[in-house]
Amino acid sequence: MPSGMAVIWMNRQVLKMIIEILSEDKSGSVVVERAARSICEGIGVDADVKVRPHRGCGSFPKDPFAKPLPFASSLLELLPAKCRAYNNVYGGAEFVLVVVMDSDDKDPDELRSELYECTHRFAPNLRSVIGLCTEEVEAWLLGDRKAVIAAYPECDIRTYNLYIQDSICGTWETLCKVICPEDYEEIIDIGYPAVGNYKARWAEEISQFMIPEDNISPSYKLFMNALKVAAGNPTPVSARAGVHRRSF
Numbered sequence: 001m002p003s004g005m006a007v008i009w010m011n012r013q014v015l016k017m018i019i020e021i022l023s024e025d026k027s028g029s030v031v032v033e034r035a036a037r038s039i040c041e042g043i044g045v046d047a048d049v050k051v052r053p054h055r056g057c058g059s060f061p062k063d064p065f066a067k068p069l070p071f072a073s074s075l076l077e078l079l080p081a082k083c084r085a086y087n088n089v090y091g092g093a094e095f096v097l098v099v100v101m102d103s104d105d106k107d108p109d110e111l112r113s114e115l116y117e118c119t120h121r122f123a124p125n126l127r128s129v130i131g132l133c134t135e136e137v138e139a140w141l142l143g144d145r146k147a148v149i150a151a152y153p154e155c156d157i158r159t160y161n162l163y164i165q166d167s168i169c170g171t172w173e174t175l176c177k178v179i180c181p182e183d184y185e186e187i188i189d190i191g192y193p194a195v196g197n198y199k200a201r202w203a204e205e206i207s208q209f210m211i212p213e214d215n216i217s218p219s220y221k222l223f224m225n226a227l228k229v230a231a232g233n234p235t236p237v238s239a240r241a242g243v244h245r246r247s248f
Contacts, residue, residue: 017040020086020098021050026200027196029053031203032131034208035207054075056075058074059077079099079115095234096128098128103219105135131222134171140219141175144206145160146209147208151205152179
């Protein structure tokens, strides 16, 4: 059962909308949480936003109906079970389930379809939204130039101008070159897991200045528009008579 559900465990009556976001790691959590809050505020929706980070994206379990293994901790291997749990607890409530992850080297359209298939299958009574950062979450950070410059006034604008938005180019390395022009080579050479600390700090510092409507990332815009629609009407698409299911 997803952590945090105890807050309404004995009370299924939800007084305001709940948006639960499942993310693949901590570095991207602050970005999507702040984005969701800003998006909801922008459309006048009062929502309780919570983010549940995981240890990487992992892969879907061979048997999606089986109970997860004791030490399972990645987003995809836990997703079917978490969808079932959320559906059991929140089904029929003012609730939106959001899944956000990096597309990495996967085809975004195929991955989005797989994720929606999972949420629709195992959480049929909930509205779901899928957010896919093209390659990496740093694409969403780079999509808001004003926010990057506000957080890092001394950033390398020349390198920034060479970046093609949402391109497959080694996105976190590109952001590193932009905001750490003096020592980006050293940081890149450090590698994981140490570089995760840098990524988390960049996400924290840049996302505080981000404005959803200013972001030019196509994948961010897709997520923003999907969340606006879902937050405005959290009724599951499958529950609406005469309406065909649509995937964003």
